[in-house]
Amino acid sequence: MTLRLVLGCGSVGRQLAVDEGSRTHVVTENEHRVETLRANGIAATLGDPTDAGVVAEVSFDPDTVVVGSDDSERNCEIAAFAADAFPDARLFAFAGQEATDAQTERLRKLVDDVHDPAAAISSFLLDSVGEDGLRSRRLMRVLHNVESPLAVFAHDNPDPDAIASALALARIAQRAGIETTACYFGEISHQENRALVNLLDLELQTFDSPEELPPFGSIALVDHSRPGINDQLPPETDIDIVIDHHPPRAPVEASFVDMRSDVGSTSTLLVEYLRKLGIDPPPELATALLFGIQVDTDDFSREVATNDFEAAASLVPSVDTATLERIESPRVSVETMEILASAIVNQDVRDGVLSSYVGTISDRDALAQAADQLLTMEDVETTLIFGTMDDTVFASARARRTELDLGEALREAFDQIGSAGGHANMAGAQIPVGVLIDEGEADTAIQDVISERFFETVGVGTDVVPAAVYAKDTHLGLAEALPDHDETNNSD
Secondary structure: OEEEEEEOOOHHHHHHHOOOOEEEEEEEOOHHHHHHHHHOOOEEEEOOOOOHHHHOOOOOOOOEEEEOOOOHHHHHHHHHHHHHHOOOOEEEEEOOOOOOHHHHHHHHHHOOEEEOHHHHHHHHHHHHHOHHHHHHHHHHHHHHHOOOOEEEEOOOOOOHHHHHHHHHHHHHHHHOOOOEEEEEEOOOOOHHHHHHHHHHOOOOEEEOOHHHOOOOOEEEEEOOOOOOOOOOOOOOOOOOEEEEOOOOOOOOOOOEEEEOOOOOOHHHHHHHHHHHOOOOOOHHHHHHHHHHHHHHOOOOOOOOOHHHHHHHHHHHHHOOHHHHHHHHOOOOOHHHHHHHHHHHHOOEEEOOEEEEEEEEOOOOHHHHHHHHHHOOOOOOOEEEEEEEEOOEEEEEEEEOOOOOOHHHHHHHHHOOOOEEEEOOOEEEEEEEHHHHOOOOOOOOHHHHHHHHHHHHHOOOOOOOOOHHHHHHHHHHHHHHHOOOOOOOOOOO
16 A cells, blocks of 8 residues: 655645545645545645644655645745655655746656646546547446446356456446446366455356346356357347457457457456556456466466556556465366376377367366366477367367467367367367267267367378268268357366
8 A cells, every 4th residue: 555645735636635545644734625634534734744843743654755736836845845854755746737847847856756737638638539548438438328237247167367357347337336247157167267266255146047147237248259159148149248359250249349359368458447447456356357367378478468468567566466376276176187197198199289089078177277288298389188078079279389370270170060269379169079970989989080170270191081080071061050159268
């Protein structure tokens, strides 16, 4: 918390005195202002702000001193006193209502930062009409007009980026006076994700099916962009707000749409909104947002942008670092270790591309962890780990080959027979088992079909393509009835 001393309290000093993010003491000669400040619970002393005896009544050593009178000449006198009395503090000065060039120059020699009304208004206007400022104002305008209550949906089985983004948008909506619930379908199974929610005591509502949904007045989507695609909302659901960092595969319809694939996480976009709207995230939200950025950028090593670093840096002062360390080192489930072991045993590596079928699973997130772990193996540049659950093959892929766009590769390989999507270095797919093998066929045939299609798509040469690949091409006509799935769980 900032320890702020305000010396002189004109219009600017008064605004700074009521900042919630600091402990403040005001010294001013304005008796009415002292009474008003005290009535609002702010420590204030009536007296000369250049009198050392009066200033000595302040109960703390300030790390920031603000010269806030409206009188330009008086501010020069106060600044000279503050520079001598508080040499280790950061000094800010308001130039005053009608400061001359000479007075402004005197202040610049005494303090760290000088702000004059003309520059402040200019900066405010430029910030407001800038692209980020326009987006923030449009978002708030939409929020002020949506029907309450608002449901902010993360994608199914949400990862940290989706969880944090949903909670951040919910907080912004609450600022607009909208009753809001952050929610999702499925379950949070990854041990890090469970630790995130449990240790930070994050409030999210889960639903098993659309039939369970209460009558929400409006719907927002974060970290995915279309209803019925990676969530269980009916595809015809009207959407009011979409904020996502995945590239869209089809037109997105909503009153407000912000889709920027040039950043590493949706959390980064939400941090920008919080900053522009002057909303300070509490420690639990700041911690969740930072973890969301870390996970989606693989600790700032994958598809990371300048915005991601800036967003993370702005969060650090509010982050609960002790809890974050516990989240980053959770216990690993037995099934995760078993799936990792199966992926190693069943690996098929060709020219740096690894494919592995791990059989029946109950935890989709374990596939992503195995794909990440096997990517660290020597001479492996691309991994595809897949398993079967509920008559569906789920696949997670990772790559560090700069010439390969993994998301496009999986779409090319599997979109006709299922759904796939993702980013250049991280992607996933879902394919109905019935499209891959006929009833009664050996389960191992799944590995042949998936692996060979993938190897062929990424350009790994094979001498013989198994007949199963050609046989199952006859099923492609069935794929037209399948949903066009453009994104998958980020943990994929």
